[in-house]
Amino acid sequence: MYWSSLGDFLAMGGHAGFVWPSFALALVVLLGLGWSSRIAMKAAEREHAEAKREARADA
Amino acid sequence: MRDVPMRRGMKRKHKRLLAVLGLVAGLGVAAALVLTAFNDNLVFFHSPSDVAEKKIAADKRFRIGGLVEAGSVKKDGLTTEFVVTDLRHAVPVVYTGMLPDLFREGQGVVANGKLDAEGRFIASEVLAKHDENYMPPEVADALKKSGQWHEKPGDHAKLKPGS
Amino acid sequence: MHALANPARFLRLMAAIRPYAAAVAIIGLVVGLGWGLLISPRDYQQGETVRIMYIHVPSAWMAMFIYAAIAVSSAVALIWRHPVAELVAKASAPVGAAFTLICLVTGSLWGKPMWGTWWVWDARLTSMLILFFLYLGYIALWEAFDDPSRAGRAAAILALVGAVNLPIIKFSVDWWNTLHQPASVLTLEGPKIHPDILWPLLITAVGAQGYYVWILSLRVRAEILNRQARILRFSAAADRRAG
Numbered sequence: 001m002y003w004s005s006l007g008d009f010l011a012m013g014g015h016a017g018f019v020w021p022s023f024a025l026a027l028v029v030l031l032g033l034g035w036s037s038r039i040a041m042k043a044a045e046r047e048h049a050e051a052k053r054e055a056r057a058d059a
Numbered sequence: 060m061r062d063v064p065m066r067r068g069m070k071r072k073h074k075r076l077l078a079v080l081g082l083v084a085g086l087g088v089a090a091a092l093v094l095t096a097f098n099d100n101l102v103f104f105h106s107p108s109d110v111a112e113k114k115i116a117a118d119k120r121f122r123i124g125g126l127v128e129a130g131s132v133k134k135d136g137l138t139t140e141f142v143v144t145d146l147r148h149a150v151p152v153v154y155t156g157m158l159p160d161l162f163r164e165g166q167g168v169v170a171n172g173k174l175d176a177e178g179r180f181i182a183s184e185v186l187a188k189h190d191e192n193y194m195p196p197e198v199a200d201a202l203k204k205s206g207q208w209h210e211k212p213g214d215h216a217k218l219k220p221g222s
Numbered sequence: 223m224h225a226l227a228n229p230a231r232f233l234r235l236m237a238a239i240r241p242y243a244a245a246v247a248i249i250g251l252v253v254g255l256g257w258g259l260l261i262s263p264r265d266y267q268q269g270e271t272v273r274i275m276y277i278h279v280p281s282a283w284m285a286m287f288i289y290a291a292i293a294v295s296s297a298v299a300l301i302w303r304h305p306v307a308e309l310v311a312k313a314s315a316p317v318g319a320a321f322t323l324i325c326l327v328t329g330s331l332w333g334k335p336m337w338g339t340w341w342v343w344d345a346r347l348t349s350m351l352i353l354f355f356l357y358l359g360y361i362a363l364w365e366a367f368d369d370p371s372r373a374g375r376a377a378a379i380l381a382l383v384g385a386v387n388l389p390i391i392k393f394s395v396d397w398w399n400t401l402h403q404p405a406s407v408l409t410l411e412g413p414k415i416h417p418d419i420l421w422p423l424l425i426t427a428v429g430a431q432g433y434y435v436w437i438l439s440l441r442v443r444a445e446i447l448n449r450q451a452r453i454l455r456f457s458a459a460a461d462r463r464a465g
Binding site for chain 3: 009012014015025026029033037040044050058
């Protein structure tokens with residue numbers, strides 16, 4: 001472990017205002033993209049199943 | 060009879076392959092020409108050698124980049140005087156204002172401003188240029204102690220005198 | 223490659239890879255960033271701000287890698303009319319755009335305390351911003367056409383045109399005087415980064431690759447299913463008209 005205290009860790013040598021927003025942004029963007037991709041996939045699965053059902057009903 | 064459309068299909072595929080290769084090659088050449096033509100404008104800063112050789116007009120704003128010469132930094136309140144060098148030529152710089160964290164002797168800097176009548180560079184902005192080396196402080200100290208520390212321009216600011 | 227042209231087979235492959243990609247992503251990002259934040263030392267010049275590099279550098283690599291993947295897939299789609307290739311390219315674009323955005327913003331957050339400025343128009347920063355706009359243009363072009371085959375062709379040509387930017391980004395720091403530092407990891411003399419800083423960087427980069435494959439597997443599945451649904455609805459409508 002590099003840090004001697006939690007306060008030191010959070011302070012980031014006085015540059016907390018630059019380090020923490022960088023990590024927060026990456027976390028938010030990557031989680032958000034993963035979440036929205038999952039939603040898009042679920043929606044596509046529903047749409048595909050529905051189109052298949054309709055095509056079968058027509059036939 | 061059946062292999063006629065097949066052959067035509069192959070031909071079309073080759074045509075598309077050639078078209079894509081042609082597009083990429085043509086764009087590459089065009090980009091290279093444009094970048095060569097605008098070479099001077101793409102340079103973010105000029106080196107002290109550029110200043111010495113090109114004789115930049117006294118009232119023209121530009122950026123100068125190089126190493127802060129060791130022992131040249133003189134502070135008087137908020138005004139800092141230092142010498143920027145590319146190890147071939149050197150230009151004295153005068154700057155009033157806050158300096159970035161990484162500003163120190165031997166470190167690369169880029170200053171924005173213009174030359175005065177005496178050939179001094181009056182800077183309105185000074186940016187520190189970081190180098191490509193990353194190491195813990197203890198390692199840097201150990202290297203300095205063992206005499207393995209290389210203070211050459213390639214280790215610090217990327218400088219291309221006369222380019 | 224022809225085996226992968228079959229969408230059903232490609233979907234099965236993607237589904238098989240997905241759990242491994244997710245494991246690589248989660249382990250790589252947690253270990254790499256945890257190491258970078260908690261264990262690795264500060265830099266002798268940058269101090270603690272060096273930790274921004276653990277996000278910035280892998281994001282920059284991914285931004286360029288994914289664009290290269292899009293350009294190659296687009297070429298395959300244009301030449302061989304490979305239906306899966308153009309959907310791989312389409313599904314990759316939001317991931318690449320996300321990494322480019324992270325790269326630009328974290329670079330700015332690093333630049334303010336270290337260089338003394340949020341932004342400069344030097345060749346490296348400008349070419350990276352152009353990459354971001356290329357991603358946005360590519361995504362917008364897909365949406366601009368009603369006919370997916372025309373949209374795909376236009377987007378693929380844009381992707382190939384924009385690929386000229388990749389060597390410019392990579393070599394901008396060598397070709398011109400830039401404020402941005404030259405390459406640290408991929409250099410002829412070997413990395414100029416101390417192993418204590420390099421290792422977490424590389425592990426994070428592997429995690430970021432895993433994340434790309436993971437998200438790609440989700441998005442490509444969505445694209446393929448949507449396109450198949452569209453075809454099913456079209457042929458059903460055609461049948462109704464005929465019958």
